[in-house]
Amino acid sequence: MKIAITGGIGSGKSYVCRLFEKHGISIYDCDAAAKRLMRTSPTLQQQLTALIGSETYNSEGQLNKAEVARFLLQSDENAKAIDAIVHPAVAHDFQESGYEWMECAILFESGFHQLVNKVIVVTAPEDIRIQRVMQRDNISREKALEWIHKQWPQNMVRERADYEIINDGRPLEPQIERIIDSL
Template identity: 25%
Template sequence: MMKVGLTGGIGSGKSEVSRRLAEHGAIVIDADKVAREVVEPGTEGLKEIVEAFGGDVLRPDGSLDRERLGAIVFADAGKLAVLNGIVHPKVGARVQELQDAAPRDAIVVYDVPLLAENGLAPMYDLVVVVDASDETRLDRLTRLRGMSEQDARARIAAQATREDRLKVADVVIANEGPLEDLDARVAELWGDLRARAA
């Protein structure tokens, strides 16, 4: 099994790379998806979040209001640390379960937004960083995701710097242009991963 860590700052296009790798045949374990799973209604994770942040972080249907919680934690490093202390151990346990279920010869891509921030690079055989300038990311977040510029800047600032992310990269996929340009880069990456795995 080859373990590939895939990361990139918010708005870099990491999810697009992840999706394309899955289409090529990679088994993708998405840390964000797992993080949502471990805080669904009825989970211990959601219970602990409500204990730490209060019932205001719940929607009327009892699910987590991620936007409201995000507005609280991305403006306060201490509160973000509390949230991470609740969610990260649960994500780690679930990721281990998914990894154990993968075939032995699989190329497993771990889509991990905070790989650089959490010093996780040594866990992988190879780290791929999807890279775009802060200006490009800001444009995508405000134009495509409808974030306010202030919120987008706060989320970018809450993550590792571009330089810190590039320091942990074994492979960098530059993604400044349109999504169509990514197809060839991802196909090339997939060929490289298969050759390394063999």
């Protein structure tokens, strides 16, 4: 059985993943995999360079994050073009990885929900999410809200998930244990 843990920015999904890992569950991190593949896959490097331009990687072959971010933020079409290159590579990497669990922030937007049998969503009240993002990234409330609103609303994800972990200060361990027992 393949299981995904998802949740919007500031929900605490990475923290919840670490709690699952304390129960002996290894979790594939889609964000980390995307960054790794963009650094190490010659195919991805060629495709991204063809899309973005010769400045995508420096002379040592290191990803020019500023150049990728500039291209990404220019338009939704640019973001979709990058996703069309990176998402299939990450999906393939997950399928070949041997992992049964994945952490994926944009599970439904990326289509990765099709790779799993069950979905766990981590939710938190918006005010808590805003505070977490502001503190973690040292950004303004407005910028935190901008990032939150770029993702699907929590209720849309919650409706599609099989399980919900509410990360609002209540104990997480009993919620996690209930899900593990149910699986």
